[in-house]
Amino acid sequence: MGDKLNNIKGLTLIEVLASIVLLSIVIVSFMSLFPQMTLMNNKTEENLQSANVGKELLVELKKLTYESIKNGNNLPITNISIDKNSNPILIEGTYKSVKVKISLYTEVDISGKIQKLHRIIIEVLDDKSTVLTSTYGYIKHN
Secondary structure, eight states, rough: OHHHTTTTTTTTHHHHHHHHHHHHHHHHHHTHHHHHHHHHHHHHHOOOOOOHHHHHHHHHHHHOHHHHTEEEEEEEEEEEETTTTTSEEEEEEETTTTTEEEEEEESSSEOSSEEEEEEEEEEEEEETOOOOEEEEEEHHHH
16 A cells, blocks of 8 residues: 555646646736736826926926016917916916916015026826926026
8 A cells, every 4th residue: 555655646636726726816916917007107107298398398487587477478388378367377378289287476485686586386287187297496587
């Protein structure tokens, strides 16, 4: 009888089925991660692009003065609507085919011997007007 126990070669059907079930569970759990990773990558890409658009627009606006932005002169934005009666002044439009909303504060935020600065907030919006990113900066008074 001891001879038979030492002569066992190969796997039984139950062992093979158990290993297939375990391997299937591991594969299915990894497969469920891929759609989530794709979704996160798309969201991250959208946020990075929005942040870059906001920063580019801020650089363009810093070339202008407070008065020219307030009056809508030489703005790199299309489809402009300006609400001058609010504080901050609200400017909405499209920059590089992306909807943006600019809040330009009327009061001087930083005042020094050399220059006066107004705070500005640039919000990049999606198609549903949900804020994707906000970029903060300052614009010269004159």
